[in-house]
Amino acid sequence: MAAFSRKERDRQLRRADIYRAAEHQFAVRGYHRATIREIAKQAQYAIGTVYLHFKDKDALYLSLFEEKMKVMMSAIEENMPAGVDAKGRLEIFVRESLAYFEENLDFFRIFVSEADRLLMEVRLKRTPIGRRLNKYLMDTIRQAQEEKVISKDFDTEQVVDVFINILKTVVLDWFQEGKKGKRSLAGKSDLILRYLLKGTSGR
Amino acid sequence: MAAFSRKERDRQLRRADIYRAAEHQFAVRGYHRATIREIAKQAQYAIGTVYLHFKDKDALYLSLFEEKMKVMMSAIEENMPAGVDAKGRLEIFVRESLAYFEENLDFFRIFVSEADRLLMEVRLKRTPIGRRLNKYLMDTIRQAQEEKVISKDFDTEQVVDVFINILKTVVLDWFQEGKKGKRSLAGKSDLILRYLLKGTSGR
DNA sequence: ATATTTCGTGAACGCATGTTCATAAATTAG
DNA sequence: CTAATTTATGAACATGCGTTCACGAAATAT
Numbered sequence A, B: 001m002a003a004f005s006r007k008e009r010d011r012q013l014r015r016a017d018i019y020r021a022a023e024h025q026f027a028v029r030g031y032h033r034a035t036i037r038e039i040a041k042q043a044q045y046a047i048g049t050v051y052l053h054f055k056d057k058d059a060l061y062l063s064l065f066e067e068k069m070k071v072m073m074s075a076i077e078e079n080m081p082a083g084v085d086a087k088g089r090l091e092i093f094v095r096e097s098l099a100y101f102e103e104n105l106d107f108f109r110i111f112v113s114e115a116d117r118l119l120m121e122v123r124l125k126r127t128p129i130g131r132r133l134n135k136y137l138m139d140t141i142r143q144a145q146e147e148k149v150i151s152k153d154f155d156t157e158q159v160v161d162v163f164i165n166i167l168k169t170v171v172l173d174w175f176q177e178g179k180k181g182k183r184s185l186a187g188k189s190d191l192i193l194r195y196l197l198k199g200t201s202g203r
Numbered sequence C: 001a002t003a004t005t006t007c008g009t010g011a012a013c014g015c016a017t018g019t020t021c022a023t024a025a026a027t028t029a030g
Numbered sequence D: 001c002t003a004a005t006t007t008a009t010g011a012a013c014a015t016g017c018g019t020t021c022a023c024g025a026a027a028t029a030t
Helices: A006-033 A036-043 A047-053 A057-078 A086-103 A105-112 A120-126 A128-146 A156-176 A185-198 B006-033 B036-043 B047-053 B057-078 B086-103 B105-120 B128-146 B156-176 B185-198
Strands: none
Touching: A006 A036, A006 A047, A006 A057, A006 A105, A036 A047, A036 A057, A057 A086, A057 A105, A057 A128, A086 A105, A086 A128, A086 A156, A086 A185, A105 A156, A120 A128, A128 A156, A156 A185, A156 B156, B006 B036, B006 B047, B006 B057, B006 B105, B036 B047, B036 B057, B057 B086, B057 B105, B057 B128, B086 B105, B086 B128, B086 B156, B086 B185, B105 B156, B128 B156, B156 B185
């Protein structure tokens, strides 16, 4: 492909600039309150330039979301050794998402919020990348059930939802602690899995 | 007070009409996409009439939310026997919220989108009724920790958040099943507590 | 060097929506 | 019954924002 022409490279640079600004605006203001004007301004382009690269506001939002999700999924899959058992898969999944979220806080806020129109759970499952994440988790939980790490009386899809929500909750909790002396998110891995697998009663 | 004058009664009737329409619009369209015009139209009043009863859109929303939350909290507190232990408190809390949600599906949808904001923008925790719910749950979880139903290594506030989110997830899950042959929400009580207390590993 | 094409710009446009307010209807007071 | 007061109405207003597009600049081709 022509991915290495100067023209194409410039195009990608512009898209990246716009993505960066959009990500921050969507994170801080939410979808509805974020404006194309402000995104363009932060990216140091004119309004029209944004529309040269994205059909409209919605396309920009979805495109950005897919892009970041894709990178996150790749990070997870690349760090997942072959033939690892269900417990290990869960651990690696949690560790890698936490790492990604910690380095992409704006994206995390987008991931978590934006329940405005559709609930995140629903939107997630409609986009291609959302289905990929969902399928990935379904397979993992199902494997965990086969290996008796998770009981088979639970509905697999429901466990996926509960899992994502526990993860979201713990990250949000961490996100809202005072910035000062905050420990790394990575340390929350075990906690999340403990909530999921053993619940809150004594060990 | 003059709560029984005809005037006051009419006033309350109008407020109730507007609440009903607003509740449905906010639930179906979300805060931003719900319009005063449509709310007024559904309630069969003119736009200006809405403003006779509520300062602005935000006041209407908050007022509605507080009203419904207050009723929910009352239902819970009225059905809570004195001197019941932590496990019992949790059971009753779940049972009563499920009953309320099942009969107020529109409110549940508002509650869900607000619950995310609760953690993000802390809107809920600033309202009196929000604090009441929060305090109530904090006390209950703390009692559960005293009675060793929930381990003390967990942060009480975090457990509250996880609890609310598990409840939310299971209700949403139920909400999104096909309407046909759907069983009552009430039956999900045990499931929710099992997620919270024992997690998903075998019993 | 000139013509042609592509790209960048931001003022202007259209539309949606929250809010107001002059006017009218209804209610209450005298 | 009439005047005064309260309440209801919805057209009009103000604002904000997504989107377009005529124009000019820059890059490319001739």
